[in-house]
Amino acid sequence: MTGPLHGTPALGDEFVKGLWRDNPVFVQVLGMCPALAVSNTARNALAMGLATSFVLILSNAVISSLRHVIPKQVRIATYILVIATFVTVVDYAIQAVSLDLHKALGAFISLIVVNCLILGRAEAFASKHGIGRSLLDGLGMGAGFTVALFSLGAVREILGSGTLFGIQVFHADFQPWIVMILPSGGFFTLAAWLLVFNAVTARRARAAEPLEAPR
Amino acid sequence: MSDAPLWSIFVNACLINNFVLAYFLGLCPFLGVSGKLATATRMGGAVTFVMLVSSICAFGIQQLLVAIDAPYLRLISFIAVIASTVQLVEMFIKKTSPALFRALGIFLPLITTNCAILGLALFQTNKGFDFAQCLAYALGAGAGFTLALVLIAGLREKLELATVPDVVRGTALSLVLAGLLSIAFMGFAGLGG
């Protein structure tokens, strides 16, 4: 976890770091457990990403504002209480908005509680920083998570069903790669995105330190 | 509600809808711990044990919540009760059987907030299982988790010896392996009918 401990970075950086440098999914590989399962279509993935971000932002704000009141010994229990509350709220909100979406996401909405990302941010960031910074951190991490999940869902839906948000993107002759909407497709797509990220990061590192590069 | 036979529930949770390979639950320990075969086996044992405990807890809570008509407290009480029960059990084991504690103990705190544990509690409630069915489901899920963990650990031990490009090393490669295993496990579908 990379909470800046020394010095105070610019406010904008708190937001931007979640998108690329510390992207929760592609760099930290956090919080995939409950999210991968519903990344089989772009719509589900987007909804899951937004729901997770909502919980992340609010719990960050609440935990940061309570950070002086909560004794250290009971902090984890309190965090879990706060997170579980917001997840319950999201669960009911989704049911009220669209039952179909709720059926598609199923028990995985409730499983946001155990998303390592949220508890991780609460412990590593929100418990040590002010409300403003924690909100920005939540926003950035949430956005990074949503973008990552959406890019998984979009790839899986385009290749697996030949559609994006239910709209046909290929010619009708396109034979969908069914494996992509099966669970194994989730593993493969995440692996592929990680590869892309690793390759880009490695290339940048090489470009930054030309002398250290072996070849 | 559900009248599925016990063996079918067990096979379903263990093989067909394997928690790791079909539901992506418990990926964190799956990717983090699964480097060594011996650790993987012990971790699997600990998870199975916690699953049994939390399955029993979740069953009790659900009965209580239905009785007092408070479905909105389900999630919050599941996680609170499961977490504290696991802690109590941990203390109990530490006191009574230090040997067992050394084998399982270090994993227990890690496992408490594992998605697979809460997932088990939520799924069994959604499916409306009775007590015996819950136990069969928990055992099946635990066995399936252990199986997946052991399989991937064995594969990764072999991979240590292989030469692969730098970018692929680590998580990405484990994920590809998991994907292949997941395809293999699809062959089990239809067993539960």
Next chain:
Amino acid sequence: MSGPPVVQESPPSAWHMYRAMVGVGLGCGLLIVSVFQLTGPTIARNRAEALRRAIFEVLPGAGSSRTFRVAANDRFEPTEAAGQPGDRLVHAGYDAEQRLVGLAIEAEGMGYQDVIRLLYGYSFAEDAVIGIRVLESRETPGLGDRIETDPAFLANFQRLDVALAPDGSALANPIQAVKRGEKEHAWQVDGITGATISSVAIADILNKSAAWWVPRIRRSLDDFREAP
């Protein structure tokens, strides 16, 4: 997770911890209950609406519905749409002139991947299943999930015979799945090539459910006659 550079302070008293936990717990409880109260009516309306849509889909021509539960002595009595836990429910559909169109019955059973839940419509006049809708399934995408979309397969359920044997205690002919193109009788289901197990599962679920419901419904037909 790296710890912060901790400033040594005296451990807080037990009272502090209790106060924090109870305070946070109270706040959380309040929030959950108020959100539950706020969204409750909308959710109930959505649920009822979804159920109504499903009922009208499997009972073509129906315009209103009423839910019954199986009471003691196997008679049927009206109940609210959600019923009590443990109730066996059946939904009666009525047309514009308040005449009974048929009954929508929920059934479930093991499919290829996981449990399949479906709703089917039963008509007295035709003595047949007249519509089916899969409510929940995790069948293999692209293969098994064609049970929901395949037009030829769904055509089986426009009129699937479930007539009773002369003594009225069981189906005259059990519903069974056959290979595509081999359907000869009105009680057979023409399967889907490549999704054999899923099609057989649907036929089995229907057979089991119809064998339980149809004799009971036939015995107590008059319970449903009265429109809401």
